[in-house]
Amino acid sequence: MKDLMGRAIWDYFHDEDPQDLQTETSISELDELPVDYLFRDFEEMNDIEQKALQLAKGKVLDIGAGAGSHALYLQDERRLDVLALDISPKSVEVCKLRGIRNAVCEDMLDFSGETFDTVLMLMNGTGIFESLAKIDVYLQKLSALLNENGQILIDSTDILYMFDRDEDGGVYIPAGGYYGELGYTVHYKGESEEPITWLYLDFNTLKNAAEHNGFKVEKIIHDEDSYLARLTKK
Secondary structure, rough: OHHHHHHHHHHHHHOOOOEEEEEEEOEEEEEEEEEHHHHHHHHHOOOOOOOOHHHHOOOEEEEEEOOOOHHHHHOOOOOOEEEEEOHHHHHHHHHHHOOOOOOEEOOOOOOOOOOOOEEOOOOHHHHHOHHHHHHHHHHHHHHHHHEEEEEEEEEEOOOOHHOOOOOOOEEOOOOOOOOOEEEEEEEOOEEOOOEEEEEOOHHHHHHHHHHHHOOEEEEEEEEOOEEEEEEEEE
């Protein structure tokens, strides 16, 4: 991993010629991701993010923390005990420089030794699951990270709307795996990461998988094609 996302976050924080990130998926064209979007404060966040931050309680694990904006709000404004976790070394360094007291660079599947009252997975938190074939592994890991009365707050988007429709309104989905499994590539300053698999989940598919792994599932917010869900142990 070239850590291009982390480099963009680092450049922006240090004002070292930051440029917008570019992202693309296997079903969409190149798109700009302004790096300052990753540094938004609470008032600039969308309804799903704000609601998740309001519902967070107790000891919190922020998975995929990025520049640390969610963790920083929970730590400084909500006065919660927060651990920011990300696989990006540069992002974790910036989290620490921004004042997050507990930030760790590690894959969530390798992280252990602590359990939490809230696990936060935002900005398409289901993406980390990679594919439906791996979702059970990730959900079982999340269960192990969660205290008995804890909660997972996770969001995603049903991307069915991105596919072509025929004249009768039917949706054309190419043959293969689940339509939400996409190749995802990040570009920055002329360099490109190797494509990764990134998972967008419709709510019912997440609900079925989570219930299969011992969770109760509640839809907290439904905003057009996106949603926030809460998972708790049965």
